Amino acid sequence: MISEIELRILSTLDSPKTRQDLGDELDYLESTVSRALGSLEQVDLVYKEKAGNQMIAKPVDARCVEVFQSLTKSNPHVDFPDLLTSSMLNVVYYLSSEEQWTATELTEHTGHARATIYRNLRTLTNRAMATKEHSEYRLREEFDELHLFATELRHHIHRVRIKRDVGAGTILWESHKEFLMRTDTDVEDENFDLLPRLKTRESHHGISGRV
Numbered sequence: 001m002i003s004e005i006e007l008r009i010l011s012t013l014d015s016p017k018t019r020q021d022l023g024d025e026l027d028y029l030e031s032t033v034s035r036a037l038g039s040l041e042q043v044d045l046v047y048k049e050k051a052g053n054q055m056i057a058k059p060v061d062a063r064c065v066e067v068f069q070s071l072t073k074s075n076p077h078v079d080f081p082d083l084l085t086s087s088m089l090n091v092v093y094y095l096s097s098e099e100q101w102t103a104t105e106l107t108e109h110t111g112h113a114r115a116t117i118y119r120n121l122r123t124l125t126n127r128a129m130a131t132k133e134h135s136e137y138r139l140r141e142e143f144d145e146l147h148l149f150a151t152e153l154r155h156h157i158h159r160v161r162i163k164r165d166v167g168a169g170t171i172l173w174e175s176h177k178e179f180l181m182r183t184d185t186d187v188e189d190e191n192f193d194l195l196p197r198l199k200t201r202e203s204h205h206g207i208s209g210r211v
Contacts, residue, residue, distance in 0.1 A: 007081035011072040016056040064152035096147040127151035
């Protein structure tokens with residue numbers, strides 16, 4: 001969903017920076033930074049603008065970016081870009097301090113192999129980010145921003161996709177891999193499933209989108 005280098009850029013992009021600035025700070029080639037910025041721009045997480053003879057990158061005003069930068073600043077000892085693999089993001093999408101989950105439940109909800117789930121849970125507990133009681137896991141309260149970042153990032157990506165592929169729509173329900181939205185127009189796209197018209201005061205289409 002989002003790569004390690006893209007997360008590293010988001011964590012350091014607390015002020016406008018050029019590709020060279022980011023390359024020097026993160027020890028990446030400018031070409032590598034450029035590709036990552038292009039990917040981030042595609043999902044509306046950064047934007048670029050010209051400043052004199054240089055192009056600078058800025059973070060968008062998105063809740064997920066704000067939460068991630070807060071998370072990295074308040075926990076400088078944790079390498080979050082390395083920690084937050086795709087499977088880990090899916091685990092912490094569900095895991096929080098307010099709700100306990102078993103490894104079996106997380107396996108069913110995320111679709112990952114049980115070994116992958118156990119590996120991620122072991123990482124979280126070994127780093128004192130999560131606790132285990134009997135067979136149930138929960139995040140420690142001080143790391144609830146992990147859960148918030150995962151949910152806000154997925155919500156942001158869903159909204160970007162709706163804007164790109166449909167134009168406008170309201171998300172009614174979502175998970176880490178799909179969402180249900182309401183739209184006033186028909187959507188002809190094989191990646192969306194058209195559901196029966198929702199019976200509300202105004203007639204809308206229910207559209208199911210898969211990531």
